[in-house]
Each structure stands twice: as structure tokens, then as C-alpha cells.
Amino acid sequence: MTKMKNDKVCQYKLMASRDALTVIQGKWRIPIIISLTHGNKRFGDIQKDIEDISPKMLSQELKALEESKIISRKLYDSMPIMVEYSLTPLGISMQKLLDELLKWGIHFRNEIVGKKKTLKRQLN
Amino acid sequence: MTKMKNDKVCQYKLMASRDALTVIQGKWRIPIIISLTHGNKRFGDIQKDIEDISPKMLSQELKALEESKIISRKLYDSMPIMVEYSLTPLGISMQKLLDELLKWGIHFRNEIVGKKKTLKRQLN
DNA sequence: TATTTTACTTACCAAAAGGTAACAGGTATA
DNA sequence: TATACCTGTTACCTTTTGGTAAGTAAAATA
Structure with a gap:
């Protein structure tokens, strides 16, 4: 990196920022991740943290974050169904x-x- | 902050992240700011850095960033017109x-x- | 006079993101 | 049987974002 020309460095940075942005993009993903940094949470808990998110957006963005390996979903087979979301190591990073x-x-x-x-x- | 309850902290963080996200949001703003961290640049220079940005999007996003006080625009009254964009202290921050x-x-x-x-x- | 350069602007369109409201499915409790 | 709880889903619509292509303006150069 030290020996790269200024504009090569710039190109490299632009590429890295794009990678990051595609994962982070949108109104809800960062808030969801922040909510989960305060402990593992259930669907309803996250909804309570982020007051104005709709169930549609929440489930949609949770799926996207799971696909990006940033959060993981664990289903507990309890009386009223229970799902716990948590950060993966990548999410913690x-x-x-x-x-x-x-x-x-x-x-x-x-x-x-x-x-x-x-x-x-x-x-x- | 130390004495805040966990969920109060969470709410506060969510608010701060929203403030940041509204400014940063979109496909082009972060790349533009990164380009300008490598020196003050002219319209055409930024276009060369960010190869696939159209002049429409570039001028639109430059305006937005100027309104958010993150970059500033300086017009030089030279032969072919010349405009220089640079980061403000807020941009540098x-x-x-x-x-x-x-x-x-x-x-x-x-x-x-x-x-x-x-x-x-x-x-x- | 015609062309080039720089820095945009405009009109129009397509796609993506997001919002609203209603519904679903399974279990448990009254 | 009816109702509530939890975790979603679905259909439909609006708004926002982004893309394309062409044009503009002012001055300098050929």
C-alpha cells in the first residue's frame, strides 16, 4: 500500500467502500445491527427498539443481513414460537x-x- | 452516558446513526468524499476517479454534500471555467x-x- | 466561423426502496 | 369456541433513487 500511487490507492478505497456499502445500504440495516449489539433479540424486541419499522421491512432486512452472514437466526420450538437473532463474528467485527x-x-x-x-x- | 439504562443508550445510538445515515445515504456520496480525501478536485477529476458516475448524479450529490456542509465549492474565473471541490472541516472529521x-x-x-x-x- | 473545453442541466424513464393494511398459521389460554 | 400471542407474509401502491441521452453556456482556440 505504501508504494501505491495516490490514484491507485483511491481506486482501491473506492472498491472497498462499495463492498461495505452494498451490505450496509438502506434505512434499516444499521439500526437493526445496532439494536443487536445490545444483546440478542427477538423479532418483537427489535420492533420495539426501532419504533417505526414495519414487520415487512424488518423481516426483509433480517433476511438480507442473514444472507450477508452478519446476523444469525435461531428458532426455539417453544409454546408461542420464539426466534432469536444475534450478531455473527462478522457482525461483531x-x-x-x-x-x-x-x-x-x-x-x-x-x-x-x-x-x-x-x-x-x-x-x- | 455511563448511568443510562441499556435501552436508553440504544435509543440514543439509533438517533445518532440516523443523523449520520441521512447524510451518507446513497450510492455516490461516500465515494465522492473518499475521492476528495485524496486532494481537492475538479468536477472532471472526480468523474475520472468514479468511473461510472454520470454528470447528473455527480452534480446532484455534490450539491447535497455542499448543503450538508461536508464539501465546499470554489469557482475560479479562469479561461475555461474551473471549479474546485474540497472537504470542509466537517468533511475532514x-x-x-x-x-x-x-x-x-x-x-x-x-x-x-x-x-x-x-x-x-x-x-x- | 467552427470546434473544443469545462461544468453542468434537462427531460424522460426504469428500478429499487419503502409504506400501509390486511391476513396467516400455529399454539395456548379463557 | 373464541381470543390473544408471536412471527411473519402478501398485495398493492407511492416515493426515492438512479440511469440515459441530449442539450446548454461561455470562452478560447484553430
Whole structure:
């Protein structure tokens, strides 16, 4: 990498960002992953975390994330059916990325959305 | 933050991620920002970096990024008109986020897209 | 005068993403 | 038998996003 020309590096970065974006793309996937970083959850739990997601979108995006090997689905054969979703190692490997996304989101909000200086402390 | 309940933290994170996502959303914004981390560029330069972007999308997304205060546009009154785009401090503040995105994109490609172990070294 | 360069814009269309509302299927409880 | 719970599914529609192709404007160059 050190010996690559500037524009080669740029091309390489553009490729990597595309790979990441295709998996992350859309309104709901990041929120779903964030919800699951707070513990394994059931369908209804995730719905409660992300208040305005519809069951259609939730099940659709859960399937997509499962196909990308970022989450896994476990079915428990209990009385009312129970399904537990959790992050795979690949999902867990997104932690730093998510942290930076959140930090920047907060920074952006402080700079642009509002000039409130509250809640400026780091996450975790 | 330390004293917040787990689900309050989750709600706060979800809000922050939404703020970030609305700015970053779409196929082209991250690539444009990455292109500009490699130096200030003109319209045509960015087009050369991102080979398959159309002038319509490029100008549309540049405008959006300008409105979000992530890039700035400078018009030089030269012979054939010249416009230079650059990152604002807010744009520069995305560096760590972009780095993590790239790292994860490479990791994802190595794990899933292909099992190639080449090009595993860190960026920069 | 005609062509080139740079930086776009416009009109039109197609595809993808997302929203709404109703329904389904299996089990358990009243 | 009827109702509720849980995890979805389905049909239908609207909105957003992105693509294509052609055109524009202003100045410089041939």
C-alpha cells in the first residue's frame, strides 16, 4: 500500500467502500445491527427498539443481513414460537465502524442540526 | 452516558446513526468524499476517479454534500471555467469513519466475497 | 466561423426502496 | 369456541433513487 500511487490507492478505497456499502445500504440495516449489539433479540424486541419499522421491512432486512452472514437466526420450538437473532463474528467485527458512525453522527448533530453542547461525552 | 439504562443508550445510538445515515445515504456520496480525501478536485477529476458516475448524479450529490456542509465549492474565473471541490472541516472529521468503513469493507471481502488473503495490510 | 473545453442541466424513464393494511398459521389460554 | 400471542407474509401502491441521452453556456482556440 505504501508504494501505491495516490490514484491507485483511491481506486482501491473506492472498491472497498462499495463492498461495505452494498451490505450496509438502506434505512434499516444499521439500526437493526445496532439494536443487536445490545444483546440478542427477538423479532418483537427489535420492533420495539426501532419504533417505526414495519414487520415487512424488518423481516426483509433480517433476511438480507442473514444472507450477508452478519446476523444469525435461531428458532426455539417453544409454546408461542420464539426466534432469536444475534450478531455473527462478522457482525461483531462492525463494532468499530459503528462506533465511529455514532461518534460522527453526534458530532454532525452538534455542528449542524443543533448547536446544543449537551450529550457531548463519548459513547461507552 | 455511563448511568443510562441499556435501552436508553440504544435509543440514543439509533438517533445518532440516523443523523449520520441521512447524510451518507446513497450510492455516490461516500465515494465522492473518499475521492476528495485524496486532494481537492475538479468536477472532471472526480468523474475520472468514479468511473461510472454520470454528470447528473455527480452534480446532484455534490450539491447535497455542499448543503450538508461536508464539501465546499470554489469557482475560479479562469479561461475555461474551473471549479474546485474540497472537504470542509466537517468533511475532514469523517476520516476515522471512512477508515473504519474501508477496513471493514476489505475484511468483508476477504471473509465473504473471496477468500483471497492478499491486500490484507492496513490502509495508510 | 467552427470546434473544443469545462461544468453542468434537462427531460424522460426504469428500478429499487419503502409504506400501509390486511391476513396467516400455529399454539395456548379463557 | 373464541381470543390473544408471536412471527411473519402478501398485495398493492407511492416515493426515492438512479440511469440515459441530449442539450446548454461561455470562452478560447484553430
